[in-house]
Amino acid sequence: MLINYDTLRCNQSCKGKRARDAAGTMEDEFSFIRSITPKKHNHQITMGIGDDAARYRPQSGKDQLICTDTMVEGVHFLRETMSPYAVGWKALASNLSDIAAMGGVPDFYLVSAAFSEEWFADGKEVYRGMADLANHYHLDLIGGDTVSSPEAFVLSVTVIGHAPDKRTFLRREAKPGDILMVTGTLGDSAAGLSILQKKLSVDKKNMDYLVRRHQLPKPRLDAAELIRRLPCRAALNDISDGLASESSEIAEASHVSLVIDRDQLPVSQALLEIDQEQRLNFILYGGEDYQLLMAVPREAAEHYRDVFAENHLLLSPIGEVVDAEGEPGVFLKEADQIRRLTKSGYNHFRK
Ligand code: ADP
Ligand code: MG
Numbered sequence: 087m088l089i090n091y092d093t094l095r096c097n098q099s100c101k102g103k104r105a106r107d108a109a110g111t112m113e114d115e116f117s118f119i120r121s122i123t124p125k126k127h128n129h130q131i132t133m134g135i136g137d138d139a140a141r142y143r144p145q146s147g148k149d150q151l152i153c154t155d156t157m158v159e160g161v162h163f164l165r166e167t168m169s170p171y172a173v174g175w176k177a178l179a180s181n182l183s184d185i186a187a188m189g190g191v192p193d194f195y196l197v198s199a200a201f202s203e204e205w206f207a208d209g210k211e212v213y214r215g216m217a218d219l220a221n222h223y224h225l226d227l228i229g230g231d232t233v234s235s236p237e238a239f240v241l242s243v244t245v246i247g248h249a250p251d252k253r254t255f256l257r258r259e260a261k262p263g264d265i266l267m268v269t270g271t272l273g274d275s276a277a278g279l280s281i282l283q284k285k286l287s288v289d290k291k292n293m294d295y296l297v298r299r300h301q302l303p304k305p306r307l308d309a310a311e312l313i314r315r316l317p318c319r320a321a322l323n324d325i326s327d328g329l330a331s332e333s334s335e336i337a338e339a340s341h342v343s344l345v346i347d348r349d350q351l352p353v354s355q356a357l358l359e360i361d362q363e364q365r366l367n368f369i370l371y372g373g374e375d376y377q378l379l380m381a382v383p384r385e386a387a388e389h390y391r392d393v394f395a396e397n398h399l400l401l402s403p404i405g406e407v408v409d410a411e412g413e414p415g416v417f418l419k420e421a422d423q424i425r426r427l428t429k430s431g432y433n434h435f436r437k
Contacts, residue, residue, distance in 0.1 A: 113206075118209055118210075123135045124217075124226065129194065129226050130143070131194075131226060131228055134226070135227070139229070140229040142228065148252075149252065150247070150248055153185060156177075156240060156241070156242040159240070163176075166282070170205065170208035170215070172215060174213055174214065175219050175301075175302050176303060177241045177243045178195060178215075178216045178225075178245070180305075180326060181244070182219070183376040184245070184326075185245055185310075186309065187310075187323055188255060188310075188322070189249065189253060189314050189320075190248060190250075190310065191248055191249075191307070192223055192245050192246075193226070194226050194247075195216070195246070196227070196230045196243070197242070197243050198233075198242040198244075199232055200233045200240040201232070201235060201239055202235050202238065205239035212241065250314065256321065257336045257340065258321065258340050259321035260321035260337075261342065261407060262342055262409045263407065264384060265381070265387040265405075265406055265407075266404050267379075267380050267390065267404065268325070268329075268351075268352065268377055268401070268404050269400065269401055270306070270377045271353050271377075272325065272351060272352060272353065273354075274295075274375060275299050275300045275373065276300075276328075276367075276373065277357055278301065279372075279374075280368075282300065286364075289359065291356075295356045303374060306324070308397075308399060309394070310378065313380065316393060319382070320380045321340055322379070324379070325377045326376060328370055329346070330371055331429045332379050333346065333379065334414075336379065336381060337410070341410050342407050342408065343408050343411070345406055345407075348419060350403060351369055352400060353365060381407050387403060
């Protein structure tokens with residue numbers, strides 16, 4: 087997503103730290119790797135951290151899923167908006183969200199860290215953030231790389247998972263007539279970022295909730311598990327870059343158009359506190375909500391909702407899939423008007 091950091095200045099007081107231990111000696115790369123090496127594993131791994139490559143034997147006959155995501159200081163986060171713990175958590179969470187969006191189960195992760203000096207001092211906190219999330223889903227850290235970076239801290243996480251029962255859920259599966267549905271609520275993370283950037287103020291309780299949603303997002307592996315259980319076709323994508331952009335990925339991959347109904351967009355109680363237009367902007371273009379967006383056959387939509395409700399999870403219909411009539415697109419319906427949405431998610435190389 088696009089984060090405009092122009093208004094934020096790096097806090098100079100965080101400069102100059104070194105990764106010193108209690109005795110005051112400089113910690114090196116090797117003792118750092120030792121310190122983050124897990125003592126035990128959840129999966130059968132025949133070689134974890136400590137050799138040239140990790141080795142594991144996948145369950146035979148299961149499709150393996152693998153994805154990677156990178157967070158760059160100054161592009162995806164700043165020290166002022168994200169603690170080292172939160173950076174670790176979020177870097178892993180965004181990968182787990184990709185696994186969820188394939189309907190998969192995560193098993194292992196690898197981490198490539200390019201630390202500036204000041205972030206190396208907090209390296210263990212970054213790993214603690216990842217480990218807390220990883221333990222929750224029984225993931226094992228099986229390798230990575232540690233290098234130094236002259237300025238920006240760059241954290242790249244790779245997750246390996248599997249499809250438990252041969253089914254994966256691709257973006258290209260949507261068909262005209264399908265109902266478009268979304269898990270949870272949208273726009274919270276972008277509102278949290280705006281609060282951290284001091285561009286938005288809300289009451290204390292809402293502030294804590296929204297900031298938390300920005301810093302420590304929960305990947306929707308719980309929803310993925312339910313979707314897997316249902317025998318229907320579903321096109322699936324996770325919302326890392328805002329609803330407009332993620333919808334358009336489904337539209338393009340499936341050669342269809344999507345019509346989103348503004349009135350049906352699910353928002354949290356906290357987001358109701360802010361102005362309607364700003365709210366819509368956060369939902370469509372904010373991103374980092376990590377909810378799942380899916381298109382399912384119309385006749386199955388009610389059943390999906392019921393199954394989610396039985397499991398105390400929110401799933402909302404937000405629109406429908408229609409014929410592309412030439413060019414796939416995403417449209418927003420509001421009152422009696424329909425307008426085409428531009429993608430406007432964050433594009434790293436668009437000038
Ligand atoms: P090599 O020089 O063979 O690449 P390294 O010294 O980079 O070996 O790594 C040694 C071991 O530590 C490997 O198993 C590697 O996967 C693991 N490792 C290195 N850095 C990290 C890291 N940042 N996070 C997790 N594992 C790491
Ligand atoms: Mg290496």
